Amino acid sequence: MATIDIASFCDFCQNKDINKSAEEYCPQCEEALCRECTDNHKISKLSKMHHTISVEKYRKLPSFIKQIKHNCEVHDCFLEFYCKSHEFLCCKLCLISGHKECKETIFVEDFLTPSSGHQSVALGYIEKVLTDIGINISSALKDRNRNLMELREQKQVISEYIKEKRKEINTLLDHLEEELQENASTLEKTNCRKIEEIITKLEDEKEKVDRIQKDVETVNMFASNLQIFMGTKAFQESISTIEMNVQQVYDNGSLNNVTMKCTFNEKLEEFIKHIKTFGDVEIDNCEKHVSFSWQSHKSAQIFKPTSVAKSIENINVRLGRRININREGISGCAISEAGNMLFLQARSNRLMKYSPNGELISESCIDPEASGIGYDLAVIDSNTVAVSSGGNPPQQIYLIDMNSTKTSQVFQLGDWCCGLSYNNNSFICCTFRNGIKIFDRSHSNLTNVRILPNAPDKVNYTYVTSNENRIFHSNWNDDSVVCYDFSGQVQWKYCDLLLRKPYGITLDSNSNIYVAGSYSNNIVVISPDGKQAKELIGASAGMSSPRALFFHKTKHVLLVATNNEVAFMYDVI
Incomplete structure (x- = not known):
């Protein structure tokens, strides 16, 4: 086998104690070849489909590229599969013996452009x-x-x-x-x-x-x-x-x-x-005086799935399930990776967990030493959801395990918090007297705090959501939805009779904004630039007094909780 940087002599000839200069290199065989051996290599049944390159070109490759092996060290078979679950290259035998149950195994060639040689x-x-x-x-x-x-x-x-x-x-x-x-x-x-x-x-x-x-x-x-x-x-x-x-x-x-x-x-x-x-x-x-432009999608990587944005005119929903909650005043909702639904009743100190089929699994207390707390939910990761305490003491955010529904961590805010979002390792909170505040979680007990400029001073009982670059605030006080960047600059403001008394707000994977119109009895979807909007679900479809929303980005479902003791699960198509 040729070493990474040598490839000076033909490996086949050297096995016969003959030193002949190598002219080609076969990455699949990991062997350097002279002209005669290259010709034999091209007509051999086992290697005629292999692509060789000149030794000169091979030497130009980065060293870490040349270190990549093509054959499995265990089975000595060609590595042609990749297991996303284990982040591991597999041969056919590896796939059968160790990755049968893995759901995300891909064929390496599927990610290469077939018509353009090595361009991937x-x-x-x-x-x-x-x-x-x-x-x-x-x-x-x-x-x-x-x-x-x-x-x-x-x-x-x-x-x-x-x-x-x-x-x-x-x-x-x-x-x-x-x-x-x-x-x-x-x-x-x-x-x-x-x-x-x-x-x-x-x-x-x-x-x-x-x-x-x-x-x-x-x-x-x-x-x-x-x-x-x-x-x-x-x-x-x-x-x-x-x-x-x-x-x-x-x-x-x-x-x-x-x-x-x-x-x-x-x-x-x-x-x-x-x-x-x-x-x-x-x-x-x-x-x-300068702004950065990231035209390419930051997460558009070969190892991650990508989604294609589409016009809001092409966004539609199909009712998947009606959930009878039998509780009024649901102010927050979320969906776990397992498909379980979480509902938060405003100021009741209660968190309810429902199975994907709509059956009640559990009802738990958020803080045994408090009463009248709870307003909004914000998903932190696949296992954790944050709960804002609302307008009653204590002024805290609770982190809760979505599987056990037990409180795992508590943060002291020193301010009342209603609408809640989490992004960029920060909590974005709608407070009672200080507008929208951003708490940096990387600092001990949220000591690094700043108030979002240009936001209203009073945003109590309003909602907020966010992505990496923008903050979206639904304000029932003036029937508006406002988009800010993280420095507080207003990017756009949406106001229309189509949407009255907006409350819950959420984003899909393409940053389309879904808003609950409590008085207009509808769900409105707004384009990321705020220039387009349409009624996605209206009163004619049975929507009445919607309050809390949650969009699950991988399952592509929209959960809507209303003030009328029911919730709806929609497939977004």
Whole structure:
């Protein structure tokens, strides 16, 4: 067997103690071949379907690609299957002996484009993401250099302004001018240094992107199908780190536009004895002048299923089941991965669990030491759901195991919380007096808190949902649905007579927004850009006073709980 980087001599000839230069390499056999052995290899019944490449091209492949083995070490059979459950390559015998019960086993060749040689769907996604990262880095570099020039120009303008003002006053103020000039220079140097550090960091990430792009091009041209398949995962890990680093630069405020401005003391024209400062120079760390665009879907990877967005005009529902809850005032609902349904009765301290066929499994207490709590549910992961306490003490969020319905963790909020969503490792809460607040879960006991700018001050008993980039708020106070980004900038606002007193709100996998119209007795679906809306389920279909909603993204079902002691499960088609 040829080693990773040698492949200088024909392996078959060396087995006969003959040293002949290798010209081709067979990835499937993992053998280097001379011209004569290559001809024999192409006509052999066992190997005539193998694709060989020149040794020169083989040497150009990244080392981790060349390390990928094509044959099973246990059965010495060709590795042609991949088990998603175990993240494991399998041969036919592995599949029979160890992965019979695995539901997600795929044929490697199914993920490769058959008509374009080595070009694969997976590498297509890699190239798109790399293109996005490169574009965003270039955009950020251009913006930082612009801001660098802008700061330096502003410093010059301010300097002239200071000098002109200085000429109008007594020469005794020279020391104050010098003090102010030093302040301006210090601020300029400090902030320019910070921007230069960001530029250096972005340039480093750009170099990494360029290197990976070259590797992708090489793999694209010369690697075998299996090498492409497994190499894709390694590429994804590398670019995921780069993507996270670049996005972190964007999120942590490093791309905020930095400007300087100078203000003079109002008493400048008064007697010198009353003047204690010449003025001030300060930094205005305002909003970014640049935005990132991720045209490719971040999670569109070969190892994950992807969904195709469709117009809301093509979204329809089919009633799957009616559930008799026999409880009024259901304010929260959710569906577990096992298909069980959870319902939360407002201010009753009760969580009800129903089986997929609509039968009551259990009714449990959220907090034995509290009463009158409970308002909304937010799914944290496949096993955990969060419960907001609502408008009664204590001011907490409870994490509950969806299987046992037992409380596993409690977070102290220090604020009343009604509508609740979870994303980006943060709780997004509709509070009573402080608008929409975002609690960072990574900090101990949610100590890192910020109020979403531009949201109303009073959002009690309203609902909220979110995805990675946006927050969607349904406000029954003014019959609106508003979309914010995580910095609080309003992206769009929807108001129409079609939707009155909106309460529950949820998203599907394409970020279409489903809203419960409590007074309009309907479920309305709104497009992600807020420009289109339609009534999905209306009063004519038996909908009356809907309150809580939940969309299960993998099962493609919509759960609707009403104020009339019933709930409905719809298949979204």
